Amino acid sequence: xxxxxxxxxxxxxxxxxxxxxxxxxxxxxxxxxxxxxxxxxxxxxxxxxxxxxxxxxxxxxxxxxxxxxxxxxxxxxxxxxxxxxxxxxxxxxxxxxxxxxxxxxxxxxxxxxxxxxxxxxxxxxxxxxxxxxxxxxxxxxxxxxxxxxxxxxxxxxxxxxxxxxxxxxxxxxxxxxxxxxxxxxxxxxxxxxxxxxxxxxxxxxxxxxxxxxxxxxxxxxxxxxxxxxxxxxxxxxxxxxxxxxxxxxxxxxxxxxxxxxxxxxxxxxxxxxxxxxxxxxxxxxxxxxxxxxxxxxxxxxxxxxxxxxxxxxxxxxxxxxxxxxxxxxxxxxxxxxxxxxxxxxxxxxxxxxxxxxxxxxxxxxxx
Amino acid sequence: xxxxxxxxxxxxxxxxxxxxxxxxxxxxxxxxxxxxxxxxxxxxxxxxxxxxxxxxxxxxxxxxxxxxxxxxxxxxxxxxxxxxxxxxxxxxxxxxxxxxxxxxxxxxxxxxxxxxxxxxxxxxxxxxxxxxxxxxxxxxxxxxxxxxxxxxxxxxxxxxxxxxxxxxxxxxxxxxxxxxxxxxxxxxxxxxxxxxxxxxxxxxxxxxxxxxxxxxxxxxxxxxxxxxxxxxxxxxxxxxxxxxxxxxxxxxxxxxxxxxxxxxxxxxxxxxxxxxxxxxxxxxxxxxxxxxxxxxxxxxxxxxxxxxxxxxxxxxxxxxxxxxxxxxxxxxxxxxxxxxxxxxxxxxxxxxxxxxxxxxxxxxxxxxxxxxxxxxxxxxxxxxxxxxxxxxxxxxxxxxxxxxxxxxxxxxxxxxxxxxxxxxxxxxxxxxxxxxxxxxxxxxxxxxxxxxxxxxxxxxxxxxxxxxxxxxxxxxxxxxxxxxxxxxxxxxxxxxxxxxxxxxxxxxxxxxxxxxxxxxxxxxxxxxxxxxxxxxxxxxxxxxxxxxxxxxxxxxxxxxxxxxxxxxxxxxx
Numbered sequence: 001x002x003x004x005x006x007x008x009x010x011x012x013x014x015x016x017x018x019x020x021x022x023x024x025x026x027x028x029x030x031x032x033x034x035x036x037x038x039x040x041x042x043x044x045x046x047x048x049x050x051x052x053x054x055x056x057x058x059x060x061x062x063x064x065x066x067x068x069x070x071x072x073x074x075x076x077x078x079x080x081x082x083x084x085x086x087x088x089x090x091x092x093x094x095x096x097x098x099x100x101x102x103x104x105x106x107x108x109x110x111x112x113x114x115x116x117x118x119x120x121x122x123x124x125x126x127x128x129x130x131x132x133x134x135x136x137x138x139x140x141x142x143x144x145x146x147x148x149x150x151x152x153x154x155x156x157x158x159x160x161x162x163x164x165x166x167x168x169x170x171x172x173x174x175x176x177x178x179x180x181x182x183x184x185x186x187x188x189x190x191x192x193x194x195x196x197x198x199x200x201x202x203x204x205x206x207x208x209x210x211x212x213x214x215x216x217x218x219x220x221x222x223x224x225x226x227x228x229x230x231x232x233x234x235x236x237x238x239x240x241x242x243x244x245x246x247x248x249x250x251x252x253x254x255x256x257x258x259x260x261x262x263x264x265x266x267x268x269x270x271x272x273x274x275x276x277x278x279x280x281x282x283x284x285x286x287x288x289x290x291x292x293x294x295x296x297x298x299x300x301x302x303x304x305x306x307x308x309x310x311x312x313x314x315x316x317x318x319x320x321x322x323x324x325x326x327x328x329x330x331x332x333x334x335x336x337x338x339x340x341x342x343x344x345x346x347x348x349x350x351x352x353x354x355x356x357x358x359x360x361x362x363x364x365x366x367x
Numbered sequence: 368x369x370x371x372x373x374x375x376x377x378x379x380x381x382x383x384x385x386x387x388x389x390x391x392x393x394x395x396x397x398x399x400x401x402x403x404x405x406x407x408x409x410x411x412x413x414x415x416x417x418x419x420x421x422x423x424x425x426x427x428x429x430x431x432x433x434x435x436x437x438x439x440x441x442x443x444x445x446x447x448x449x450x451x452x453x454x455x456x457x458x459x460x461x462x463x464x465x466x467x468x469x470x471x472x473x474x475x476x477x478x479x480x481x482x483x484x485x486x487x488x489x490x491x492x493x494x495x496x497x498x499x500x501x502x503x504x505x506x507x508x509x510x511x512x513x514x515x516x517x518x519x520x521x522x523x524x525x526x527x528x529x530x531x532x533x534x535x536x537x538x539x540x541x542x543x544x545x546x547x548x549x550x551x552x553x554x555x556x557x558x559x560x561x562x563x564x565x566x567x568x569x570x571x572x573x574x575x576x577x578x579x580x581x582x583x584x585x586x587x588x589x590x591x592x593x594x595x596x597x598x599x600x601x602x603x604x605x606x607x608x609x610x611x612x613x614x615x616x617x618x619x620x621x622x623x624x625x626x627x628x629x630x631x632x633x634x635x636x637x638x639x640x641x642x643x644x645x646x647x648x649x650x651x652x653x654x655x656x657x658x659x660x661x662x663x664x665x666x667x668x669x670x671x672x673x674x675x676x677x678x679x680x681x682x683x684x685x686x687x688x689x690x691x692x693x694x695x696x697x698x699x700x701x702x703x704x705x706x707x708x709x710x711x712x713x714x715x716x717x718x719x720x721x722x723x724x725x726x727x728x729x730x731x732x733x734x735x736x737x738x739x740x741x742x743x744x745x746x747x748x749x750x751x752x753x754x755x756x757x758x759x760x761x762x763x764x765x766x767x768x769x770x771x772x773x774x775x776x777x778x779x780x781x782x783x784x785x786x787x788x789x790x791x792x793x794x795x796x797x798x799x800x801x802x803x804x805x806x807x808x809x810x811x812x813x814x815x816x817x818x819x820x821x822x823x824x825x826x827x828x829x830x831x832x833x834x835x836x837x838x839x840x841x842x843x844x845x846x847x848x849x850x851x852x853x854x855x856x857x858x859x860x861x862x863x864x865x866x867x868x869x870x871x872x873x874x875x876x877x878x879x880x881x882x883x884x885x886x887x888x889x890x891x892x893x894x895x896x897x898x899x900x901x902x903x904x905x906x907x908x909x910x911x912x913x914x915x916x917x918x919x920x921x922x923x924x925x926x927x928x929x930x931x932x933x934x935x936x937x938x939x940x
Contacts, residue, residue, distance in 0.1 A: 052841065084843075087835045088835075104840070108845050
């Protein structure tokens, strides 16, 4: 295992930059996730590392080995890179049994038969698939195929493990289990792992660090806690944790603190102004679970109360989800209490409000 | 150090080398005969003549020749009539078979498509035996009515026959087009109150328009390059066509006018190629018209009540008259001394014709040559096409698109042009004279002819294998070449086997390109049929045709069985 370093990776199709100056480093044994919506360039980045895609610019290095260097004209073929790549579709070879699938990489490396057999057994036992060694891929369930795909990758002890949304074809319950043993396996084998997903729960649960991608760029890299608690843009706050984003104008409030005024003249007090260069508008992100709703009749008018009206209520078992109209904006709130539809006060505590300078006054939260 | 880091980096070079080799070889195979013809058409004398000069005079002599202008006019007229007949029969019968609840639809469809596997030459011979000037049915009618109500040695008559020969091709195309069409469009029209006939007229036919236009062009091209019917029916009555003109000018003279021949061959090629180009343009736009669904639900056929039996009877009558009886007559002819309605054939029953086949070297040799050429050639063609498809679809080869176009190009090259081209290639390219009059040159020419159909058999099934399947092999350490051998070929095996049989059948029935390439010793069934027919020995011709029919039928049955039995591999994916 070695560290993976990606520097200034760039690729364009015509005017569209699918990867835009992407740089990151995955340390030896680290689990890094590229998280982003579909089309953000995360899979293209992954395939570039595997050698299945040739970017226009930048450098990719694993340990001391340069995989790709646009300036030097280096582009190693996929087979020369010793990467382990698990495809979303698993890509098991349908004409080979499970055992043959797992042994094929060893055959390519001219590993003696007896040793290859032991090694394949070891890899299959890692994923609890040893009893299925003589089955064909189509005789396995999706979850089992997924584990064989992983065994086929682990069997030749790749330098880095690359995973392209490997859990997305599993049903919800299985996904949760697979997540557990994937994390366990990764820690046990200390694999340098790059994981690509659009699922924030997977990213938060599995990763040592997360790199959030949007429109071909990495917009933030950090630990799951940092990404969740201190998102650097409203987009990240929205994408990780489904935050509400309200847009208003910045204002100095009567008590001298920093605040935001919305279209209907209601105002929120913030703990601190957003960092960075000020613009004419402020985005305030807040997660649904941090919004507290109180019936208007309770009359408790505290600080940071916005007047609004519940326009929709969904029962989700463990909680209720409300859609609240505040002026022209809409706010999602989650709480365990059942509240009648109608006028309410919504409390948005200042410590949970995440302010950002907005590039456009009435823009949507995507950067 | 990485435990298994011992792989050789030379793998890339080998893959690239193989891809380039496939590209260069395919280009040479397809371009060589065409280039030689193009160059020859601009020479004052044969290419081997040192005193030849560059000139356009060949074209002058060609278009100045009254004979040629008549032949060209005849060919265009023949193409026109056969186009109308083939498209009419093909389109209407595919609509009836796909959309109406005829009894035994599957059987009827198979029977209507069947003649695709029969050589057009054998079809023409069968028709001649039954409906020709002294054919069985003609004589019968003359006996009853005093006259035969048709003259098949005329352009309209031959046009009808040519049309019948090509109708299965149209059907094949239209049935697949109809299969892709969203049947709920027709159901909606029924619900809105349209009668079945109205649905066909107002919904089905308009939606099928691109397929129909495509068929028109396909059959027009087929009519232009048709050799079988003109040779069997036109030759005796002195009617000349583009193809028979080419044949006579090349083979009939001790000192052929090479410049003019080159000009004629190239003109035919250009005409056909232009039409094929138009065809491709139309095909590219097809998606806009035909509503394609991923997995179309097989619609319930329209109930047309009592008419289903009327149509059924019409189909049976057509099949009997156009295919079954002519082929039976040809087979019967091979077992009798004379075939005439005046006397019962049982009196003339004989095995003499088969004895001739057995005793005269040329017949057994032709059959043997055909089988050897087909056996080896089909294997070589399949191997080449496996490589071509892999390079086109599964590599980063820079000219992958161009390679596909080159492999599909022979569609636009008439068989006779291929024959002339390769004849001149072996005559004039230094070192290739060795191939003159050998089976090898036949195999090469036939392979070139069959590249498109072989590619069309293999490419779609390869397309169905997800790219990730071979990408994953690359990532775990297999080179391109290794991935080809260990992953692509095993997965494409069912398609490759089907391809082998498709090419085999086509080799066995090939004659158009072979007439220029055979010499004593390398005759194949097709050329011997022609030369024996020219000598007027109908009996042995019938016997040889019967042998070819039986061979083809056996192969087609194997092919059908292969297609029917799904292998584990395709199921698993």
